[in-house]
Amino acid sequence: MGAIVTFGETMLRLSPPDQQRLESATTLEVVPGGAESNVAVAAACLGRPATWLSKLPSSPLGRRVVSELRRYGVTVEVVWTESGRQGTYFLERAGQPRGTSVIYDRANAAVTSATADELATETIREAETFLTSGITPALSSTLEQTVGDVLEIAQVAGVQTAFDVNYRSTLWTPAQARDTLEQYFPAIDVLITPARDARNVLERAGDAGTIATDLAEEWDFETVVITCGADGATAYADGTLVERPAFETETIDPIGTGDAFVGGFLASRLEDRSLGTALEYGGAVAALKRTIPGDVAVVTRAEVDRVVEGDHAVIAR
């Protein structure tokens, strides 16, 4: 079965329990989190072979990232290095008006020096879909080059390439992001972007359908997916627009929702599901993710199928 291969940074996320403040909490919960590995976990949970490529410090912290991804069935192919840090981020979850907040501490992470030469590009060539996101090139100029290189490697090998815009305002400006991403667009088959990023970064206007169509036509993407949070998602492919609402969900942890969506969508497409069904799978994994503490969607195929089919969970006794 064709595999999904992703490339990017995975951080250790440190967060206080019970909506405590970072300023006073005495313990922090540790989980791994990174856009591209989150996608890989979601795909693996749906039964799709998934591999994550990266570069990590040769330390208990780097091993921690690897062990947590392996536990969910993701194959990990990383370059181990003695230089560079393990990126971390601190998350404080809270209700309004305090709101959830994030402090990234990812500068000089080991991955920032990763080059296409040292990565497991053979694995990319053998993939069915290769994904990375707009976070990766924003991390260093080396990675800006590397992302271009690996997308080209995938394209040349005939691998489907997918890209999630994932704009991060703490890493670069919209203009910087747009300049860089547009260089990648010719090598990308499937573009996924939050509507917000499409507007702020890609400078698109209009509703989700218009944005999807315009992007697809301008850059000749095979597929464009516009995610609109609680308002669902819209996709364009083969001249057709499809729209699906989001599933209702009781949110306990919002981080990783978009990645869960991407993992569900891509895995479903690799099963030759229709565009609409794939949006539903993406939405179902995303809705389940929000009920689960941590960045990753630890779900089962059966759970996702049930949500897609619209069945309400009842306690089976």
Place this chain on the structure above:
Amino acid sequence: MGAIVTFGETMLRLSPPDQQRLESATTLEVVPGGAESNVAVAAACLGRPATWLSKLPSSPLGRRVVSELRRYGVTVEVVWTESGRQGTYFLERAGQPRGTSVIYDRANAAVTSATADELATETIREAETFLTSGITPALSSTLEQTVGDVLEIAQVAGVQTAFDVNYRSTLWTPAQARDTLEQYFPAIDVLITPARDARNVLERAGDAGTIATDLAEEWDFETVVITCGADGATAYADGTLVERPAFETETIDPIGTGDAFVGGFLASRLEDRSLGTALEYGGAVAALKRTIPGDVAVVTRAEVDRVVEGDHAVIAR
């Protein structure tokens, strides 16, 4: 004061904290839980002498069950055995669309070999009310026989018998359940059943009032109570139908709600309260239960009285 005596299995419930997944949680919280002992705890909290009969493995796990029930004032009379396991169940609490789920691990529990001969039947004979539920006979063929025996013992001794249908689809089919339960019905005075079980298992139709009336008339029950979750409860006795709404509640743990209701209802009836008041007491204990982590309703008489009287809780400072 006349006592309530109940008979059944109590498991150890193991559940991850903070809506974590069973697949990844590193600690589990342990509490006891079992339909009939939950009823006994609720009754004891209302001031009614309550005794729970069962058979347990002679191990720290069996002693754990006993000690947790004793702490809430229930008298425990168990047969200790070197054979048979301590039944457990794993509970994963979650919001929609994930939903709360349960994995029972109760096969070959010590109680499954319990016979009327070895149980403290003298205690049953001296009770004012004896209760068991539809879970107990579903656990083994020995217990199917035992339940019939102890109901007969109670009936012969002039003890009021109460029975909660409590259908568990993981233990038997509706048809198997109906066949078995109907053999017990002649020995039962008070039948309590969720409306859902009345429809699926007892093959009744119509609204709660119709079901209650029909069951009472067909099987000559002294009292029939139909519980309808958030929609309240309906009871039939002495030719009269009474209905009460459920109290509003902020649910933190739904498990044990029905048992809390039964304990509140039976304890109230033993105080010679009217059918309607007893439904209110059942509903009040049930509503309080849902705000409390764990299977059992650790409540005080004063709290229940306050809820029945419709007083909103305010912070008394």
Place this chain on the structure above:
Amino acid sequence: MGAIVTFGETMLRLSPPDQQRLESATTLEVVPGGAESNVAVAAACLGRPATWLSKLPSSPLGRRVVSELRRYGVTVEVVWTESGRQGTYFLERAGQPRGTSVIYDRANAAVTSATADELATETIREAETFLTSGITPALSSTLEQTVGDVLEIAQVAGVQTAFDVNYRSTLWTPAQARDTLEQYFPAIDVLITPARDARNVLERAGDAGTIATDLAEEWDFETVVITCGADGATAYADGTLVERPAFETETIDPIGTGDAFVGGFLASRLEDRSLGTALEYGGAVAALKRTIPGDVAVVTRAEVDRVVEGDHAVIAR
């Protein structure tokens, strides 16, 4: 910059995690809590120098109180004593119909023997605003005298005096409270009272505006603030009535809301903000407080400014 100085009791608050019952919880979380020190923390978080005066037992428990207040930037000037206890209170947080409940265990606290002679009254004289609340005189007859003494010391020194009625039914009756508080009123510049206390204790009628106006006119207060919980707050000063709604908030811990309001209001007034702006600052600190576990408002100036300006918190990534 002129300082706020407050005087009162700070207890150690002991509360079960996760809405467990005090009757069965095996661990308790410990935080400090006291009306007047809560006010000092809120003011300090807004950048205002704040000092808390009290009397504490010379023990790890007394030191615990001091260390927790210092961590939030409050200067602590306490009399250490070998006699008298550290007051505690037990808090059980729960949803309806159980409701949150409190057990005070504060009798014979060290502070109950505090006299004006031994307190750091020089610090009061150098303050810009001095605050205490109706809880303090209710704790002992010594404190009833002491509160009168320190208010007079402040008044004589030309320090603005503020007083939060803070009626506690477990400490005295409304009539006792009224008799005592009215003796203090001539020495008070700023009176803050929950509408509920104004009605029950001060025997006022009418809406919040009427109450504020009547109190100000009868007792010649410079400022009167009436807090109405989720319905906002009303203030009267210089012949003008101002009203502000409360900010929406997702409550995780309601204790300390009123104190957070007072701290925000007073700190804002000391910055020469208008009455209406000060009500908004009070409301913003209060709204943030309710999202934070514990009695004290661990907030930043920037967060409070953001809430006052009406910005919704979004995850900044």
Place this chain on the structure above:
Amino acid sequence: MGAIVTFGETMLRLSPPDQQRLESATTLEVVPGGAESNVAVAAACLGRPATWLSKLPSSPLGRRVVSELRRYGVTVEVVWTESGRQGTYFLERAGQPRGTSVIYDRANAAVTSATADELATETIREAETFLTSGITPALSSTLEQTVGDVLEIAQVAGVQTAFDVNYRSTLWTPAQARDTLEQYFPAIDVLITPARDARNVLERAGDAGTIATDLAEEWDFETVVITCGADGATAYADGTLVERPAFETETIDPIGTGDAFVGGFLASRLEDRSLGTALEYGGAVAALKRTIPGDVAVVTRAEVDRVVEGDHAVIAR
């Protein structure tokens, strides 16, 4: 089977986990602890009917004490009161040179107003052995009277009376203790005392054997037991001196060791064991206690028998 009945105060013990300091710990572990109820638990664990008499505040804290004792099989007969506190104590466990330390907060506990009139003295009259300790009369002058009363009630009823000297320097001076205790001595059959208290309080000199003999002869005690910590224990009865070494133990929590010894000794004597065997049972329960977190000896008969028989615990797989 003849029961042991004990009378005294049980506190809630609050202690930081993992050898943290009280001054900085954010959570506290809660367990009940009191000399006389500790004895009752130890006796109940050995299979002896045991009842604890006391007076408690009608609150979740008082109910907490009751529920924790009941869980270990102790029958609880308490007077519930609206006045008086629940006594607590704070325990900080630590190695040398810091050392374990204790802060008692037991003044004005509900039990301090308990009189013989209101206690369940009928239960004392029906006991086989009645025990209290030197802590109880030290708590209040009312209790000083009550202890004399209940000892007399027991003596008149022909119940064996046992008394553990248990001197507490935070409650009274050695001279005060001696004066009070010597008034009780004529009513006491079995005197148990740490060698240290015998020397400091009872002003005895010489080795343990000499002390035991002298005390027995002077006051005509039926039995005298002198405990010497890690050096074992010595008992005198019927003109004979018996000595037994302590069992080796890996201490995780030293609190309650003496009470565990007393419970084991008395329970064993009630089985008509020899004085030496009873010392061994006391020592075995004490040694096991020190391996268990908390004040009470949660042990099984089989474990104690094994230790007495000198068998080393091995992992039975």
Place this chain on the structure above:
Amino acid sequence: MGAIVTFGETMLRLSPPDQQRLESATTLEVVPGGAESNVAVAAACLGRPATWLSKLPSSPLGRRVVSELRRYGVTVEVVWTESGRQGTYFLERAGQPRGTSVIYDRANAAVTSATADELATETIREAETFLTSGITPALSSTLEQTVGDVLEIAQVAGVQTAFDVNYRSTLWTPAQARDTLEQYFPAIDVLITPARDARNVLERAGDAGTIATDLAEEWDFETVVITCGADGATAYADGTLVERPAFETETIDPIGTGDAFVGGFLASRLEDRSLGTALEYGGAVAALKRTIPGDVAVVTRAEVDRVVEGDHAVIAR
């Protein structure tokens, strides 16, 4: 690089924190544990490809086992089934005289119905070493047959077979064990046995060297290893006896020590290390294991090398 493949049961281990008693602990820590998978983890940590074969229930509990083994780099090839339980065991850690104790709850585990037909025997055929232990055939008569079958499959395929006697008295008698194991002996190349089992089960006498030599000669084993706990280990191969002492270790969790030894020994032998060096590697992994909570030896190659080389760990700052 040639792989180690192991076959057996992995349970979920549930244990109270902080040496609490199972009878009263409110939380349990969960980790996986099973002799054969423990060996696989140890080997994987040393860099050896390791695969674990088994049969598991298709549930979150079964997935939990898989995910925990995968995190440490073990490849998992299991048969998923809807029937059969997830085996568990309860562990209470304690010092003397209480001692650490274990309650197995492994009857009817899913693995007990595993047959050679359904297992991934192709993986066995491709292994360099195949290991199982005396626990596996003791679990069911089906497994008794299956173990014989898979050993034969390995032998026929020219795979080195290793077997750890691992006698469990809760599963069978010494005589039953001996009868069964001796049937396997002709198919076994490397026999590893605790000296205690060699004496009790295999009915050998003499010192470790004598036992090793006698066993090797009688059954024509290629290698025999006798483990003697803190007294080290002795091995016989090619007519030579080698003995190595154990490394000193500060034990925090003794469970899994033997398996860690086996994993280290076998992995080292697969690197063509001498018999003595392999004993040292086994001993080093075992010593490290005892400092780590849980059943499995989460170690790094570098740590093990350092211990073998006799370097004391110092804090590298």
Place this chain on the structure above:
Amino acid sequence: MGAIVTFGETMLRLSPPDQQRLESATTLEVVPGGAESNVAVAAACLGRPATWLSKLPSSPLGRRVVSELRRYGVTVEVVWTESGRQGTYFLERAGQPRGTSVIYDRANAAVTSATADELATETIREAETFLTSGITPALSSTLEQTVGDVLEIAQVAGVQTAFDVNYRSTLWTPAQARDTLEQYFPAIDVLITPARDARNVLERAGDAGTIATDLAEEWDFETVVITCGADGATAYADGTLVERPAFETETIDPIGTGDAFVGGFLASRLEDRSLGTALEYGGAVAALKRTIPGDVAVVTRAEVDRVVEGDHAVIAR
């Protein structure tokens, strides 16, 4: 009373509970730790005014450091910056042969850009003793310059300067350290160094007394202290050598021992204690520190006095 002022980096320390591995722990405990602030806390606990100077990121993490130091009575004067990280370190505590290990993640910490111009040098000028350590200049070339500057500022102002060699092999080589430190030596009055660093970095030979004498004579230090861990400490001043053994201690957390010693020594010297007494105070604070989890010595004056006086801690009841 003359104050101690220290300057350096304080990190957040993240460590798994219960000797778990960093590779698998799911929660981390957070405490602040830094050589110079540890010294300040120890001095403050002994009653000496203590101020810590540094530069911190304007974030919850930076505020966390400040709040934790303030709680122990240290005055904090920091430069807040928007650039630069909060340094962290990961600590894994373990017994032998695993051993305790540390992963520093302190590159690019905010403090690395601190210059004498922006620090509160007025506070240094008003100090009685100013301390920094060999860690600070090793963090950046800016800090190498800054340390020289602030030592000179102190010297010019007539403030006693103290310096702890504190060599960190992860930051620089012995040769680099020696070159840098020797440039500071002319400005240093009190040199404190582990014997190990004196040998490896300062290239001294001989016993502690010889090293102390040689250093003092060569560099004209007022005082030289050589610490030898469990072997005690030796000091040289005014032509005299003094030696003191270490106090026995049950170590639960070794990190921060040296800093506790320095804080105790310096605070004692500021009380005009003799050299020998100051060594004893240093040793007593160090011994207590090792019984306390975390980097800082949360002790009381009374505890330290008791240890110096050689009294064994007993449970005072």
